[in-house]
Amino acid sequence: MMHKSLTAVNDSTVAGLGRLARFFGFSEVMGRLYGTLLMSPEALSLDDLADTLRISKGSVSMNMRALERWGMANEVWMRGERKKYYQAESDLWQVIRNVLDSRERREVQLALQVLGESVEKLQSANETLTPEEQELAKYYLERMDDLQAFFQFAQMALETVLGGQETLDFDSVTKIEIG
Amino acid sequence: MMHKSLTAVNDSTVAGLGRLARFFGFSEVMGRLYGTLLMSPEALSLDDLADTLRISKGSVSMNMRALERWGMANEVWMRGERKKYYQAESDLWQVIRNVLDSRERREVQLALQVLGESVEKLQSANETLTPEEQELAKYYLERMDDLQAFFQFAQMALETVLGGQETLDFDSVTKIEIG
DNA sequence: CCCTGCGTTCAGAACGTTTTGAATGTACCT
DNA sequence: AGGTACATTCAAAACGTTCTGAACGCAGGG
Numbered sequence: 509m510m511h512k513s514l515t516a517v518n519d520s521t522v523a524g525l526g527r528l529a530r531f532f533g534f535s536e537v538m539g540r541l542y543g544t545l546l547m548s549p550e551a552l553s554l555d556d557l558a559d560t561l562r563i564s565k566g567s568v569s570m571n572m573r574a575l576e577r578w579g580m581a582n583e584v585w586m587r588g589e590r591k592k593y594y595q596a597e598s599d600l601w602q603v604i605r606n607v608l609d610s611r612e613r614r615e616v617q618l619a620l621q622v623l624g625e626s627v628e629k630l631q632s633a634n635e636t637l638t639p640e641e642q643e644l645a646k647y648y649l650e651r652m653d654d655l656q657a658f659f660q661f662a663q664m665a666l667e668t669v670l671g672g673q674e675t676l677d678f679d680s681v682t683k684i685e686i687g
Numbered sequence: 688m689m690h691k692s693l694t695a696v697n698d699s700t701v702a703g704l705g706r707l708a709r710f711f712g713f714s715e716v717m718g719r720l721y722g723t724l725l726m727s728p729e730a731l732s733l734d735d736l737a738d739t740l741r742i743s744k745g746s747v748s749m750n751m752r753a754l755e756r757w758g759m760a761n762e763v764w765m766r767g768e769r770k771k772y773y774q775a776e777s778d779l780w781q782v783i784r785n786v787l788d789s790r791e792r793r794e795v796q797l798a799l800q801v802l803g804e805s806v807e808k809l810q811s812a813n814e815t816l817t818p819e820e821q822e823l824a825k826y827y828l829e830r831m832d833d834l835q836a837f838f839q840f841a842q843m844a845l846e847t848v849l850g851g852q853e854t855l856d857f858d859s860v861t862k863i864e865i866g
Numbered sequence: 867c868c869c870t871g872c873g874t875t876c877a878g879a880a881c882g883t884t885t886t887g888a889a890t891g892t893a894c895c896t
Numbered sequence: 897a898g899g900t901a902c903a904t905t906c907a908a909a910a911c912g913t914t915c916t917g918a919a920c921g922c923a924g925g926g
Contacts, residue, residue, distance in 0.1 A: 511820050513812035517805040517827055521834070524801055531794060533712065535914070549826050554873070564916045569874060590872060590924075598830070600837045615710060622703055626696040633692035641690050647728050648696055651777070655700070658779045714884075733903070743886045748904055769894065769902055 518547045532607070534578075537563060537571045542580050545596035551584040553591040579606035609670055616666060619659045627652050697726045711786070713757075716742060716750050721759050724775035730763040732770040758785035788849055795845060798838045806831050 522543035529539025544560055545552060552560075558568045572594055575581040580603050584593040597603055630645050630652070637645060701722035708718025723739055724731060731739075737747045751773055754760040759782050763772040776782055809824050809831070816824060 510823075511812065511816055513808045514816075514820060514823055514827065517808055517831075520801055520805060521830070524798060528794075528798070531712070533710070537914080546830055547827065549823065565873080566875075566917070567915055570915095573874090592873070598833065600833055604837075615707075619703060619707070622699055626699060629692045629696055633690065637690055637693075641693060644689075644693055644728065648693065648726065651700070651725055652696075654777065654779055658783075716884080744902095745887070745904075745906090746885055749884095752904090769900095771903070 521547055534574075535571065537561070537567060538575055538580075541568065541571055542575060542596055545581055545594055546598060548595075551586070551593035551595040553593050555591070557594075578610070579603065605670060608666055612662075613666055613670070616659055616663050620656065620663065623652055623656050623659065627656075700726055713753075714750065716740070716746060717754055717759075720747065720750055721754060721775055724760055724773055725777060727774075730765070730772035730774040732772050734770070736773075757789070758782065784849060787845055791841075792845055792849070795838055795842050799835065799842065802831055802835050802838065806835075 522540050525543035525546070526536040526539040529542070530536050540561055541557055544557060554565060554568050554572065557572070558565045561568075572581060575594075576583065580597050581594045582597060584595050586593050627649065630649055634642060634645060701719050704722035704725070705715040705718040708721070709715050719740055720736055723736060733744060733747050733751065736751070737744045740747075751760060754773075755762065759776050760773045761776060763774050765772050776785075806828065809828055813821060813824060
């Protein structure tokens with residue numbers, strides 16, 4: 509049995525990462541698995557994880573594969589062992605980059621593409637519209653502009669975070685410049 | 688009946704905002720209601736919305752109140768009308784600020800608070816721990832540090848966006864400085 | 867070549883969320 | 897005050913998601 513304070517810290521971290529995972533659109537179990545691995549100095553097997561979190565082996569298997577795909581956990585080969593062992597990717601910066609790169613980036617690019625197509629559609633249809641429809645088209649174009657500005661902002665923020673230094677850590681981001 | 692291109696642009700925008708809403712952890716219906724309002728030059732009544740999106744009036748009522756609470760839509764009083772009319776908050780910057788301010792900010796502050804408490808717990812318990820437990824406590828403190836750096840980064844980014852100019856629009860954010 | 871120990875899969879169960887529509891509440895008009 | 901036209905609420909249903917556990921697959925050892 510472990511000291512009470514260690515258990516408490518472990519539990520609240522696991523719970524907090526579960527919460528954070530939901531917040532980011534992942535399943536809570538993924539977050540808790542990640543938290544459990546992060547708080548373990550040694551790599552853990554699927555059975556260890558199922559045991560610790562009291563969830564089925566099947567769920568652990570599926571969720572760990574998802575964590576692996578997201579670059580949040582890595583398999584560790586233990587010589588002379590048949591079990592699979594996992595450890596958390598403990599470089600949080602790397603985790604963020606993985607997620608932003610494979611998920612948010614796509615989302616933003618898709619949005620910008622659709623918006624661009626909409627603008628084109630409106631412009632090329634303009635001559636075939638009644639005066640009343642032209643009014644509405646003009647209004648639509650304003651909305652498209654607003655949305656484009658928003659997504660371009662998002663894109664810029666993403667590229668800044670993703671495109672930059674490999675070695676960047678959170679402490680080195682000092683300022684977001686407005687001008 | 689409206690011109691085909693206008694309908695197409697309207698539909699894809701509404702669908703896209705529904706998608707975006709899910710992405711941000713809201714319900715899809717909220718996003719589609721917002722989109723419908725955003726693409727309408729005139730304010731719309733609950734019945735208009737229920738009719739357009741083919742969802743029940745009850746759902747429209749509840750979701751519109753949520754949109755109102757999030758500052759994404761405003762009620763509009765039409766003289767001589769008993770119906771409630773809504774219009775979208777079309778300043779997207781304002782929408783973002785509302786959401787970040789009332790949701791993400793809380794989340795980050797809660798996380799930082801819990802992390803701070805964990806660090807304190809570990810430090811004050813240190814003398815009562817066995818050497819082996821002290822090893823683990825040291826490991827835990829490293830993880831807490833990592834997480835604190837991450838949330839402090841998030842906090843800084845939020846404060847930059849929220850704390851700044853009232854008049855800020857997306858185009859004016861030119862650069863995120865790393866150094 | 868069969869056992870054993872593990873991981874994976876998936877149909878069904880459990881669970882949570884969202885929607886509906888009928889009942890209810892409310893404000894305005896006459 | 898009664899009637900009307902709306903909004904709101906909420907219990908039940910529909911729906912989607914996640915979990916479980918038994919069945920299966922697979923590899924290594926004897």
